[in-house]
Amino acid sequence: MSSRAAPRRPSESVPASQYPAPVPRDRKILDAAARLFYERGFSGVSVDQIGERAGVTGPAIYRHFKGKEDILTSLFDEALDGLMEATAPTGTTGRERLEEIVAQHARFVVRESELTSIWANQSNALSPSTRRRFMRRTRIYFDRWADAIRDCYPERDDETLEASTHCAISLVNALMTWPHGLREEQADRAVELVVAMSLAAIEAPAGDHAPAS
DSSP, X not given: OOOSOOOOOOTTOOOOOSSOOOXXXXXXXXXXXXXXXXXXXXXXXXXXXXXXXXXXXXXXXXXXXXXXXXXXXXXXXXXHHHHHXXXXXXXXXXXXXXXXXXXXXXXXXXXXXXXXXXXHHOGGGSOHHHHHHHHHHHHHHHHHHHHHHHHHOTTOOHHXXXXXXXXXXXXXXXXGGSOHHHHHHTHHHHHHHHHHHHHHHHHGGGTTOOOOO
């Protein structure tokens, strides 16, 4: 295991999504698809079912999207674009920036649980080339977390930094599995609790070292 802190990566820029902002009809289709993919998984949903939920015919969907995977790709882009925008850090200290990223990611999960679930769980439904593109984009998002953790714990080696990042993001993403009513009724408390748990998980490998400011 290396004892050298990993070099900083250019995590504050992320390749733009390849899709323009959706028009109203696209929006209805994407919202319907997100709900169905969340409920049944990508393989359990047909284009006709998406059209029925969106209030359009299945064939009409092909005037807006190339097919079901194109819809899924758009949703992946929306999820990652939303996370990057929501977690843009503004704090003046490393600790403030880390706390902002964790809290804003948690709020995004509560607000967009369907979209986050698709991003976190359904990448295997993408074609290999599309999946590689999203892995590159997701890596840049993970690096935003890793950079913030490194600012607080500069003594961490590469492996510990990677493990801390994955552990913290997984803890926050667990919010999407909470019952919908509980997430809605106790959103602030849920975010507060999960943020505290994630920060504790990040801090654990540091032992007795206090976080840098």
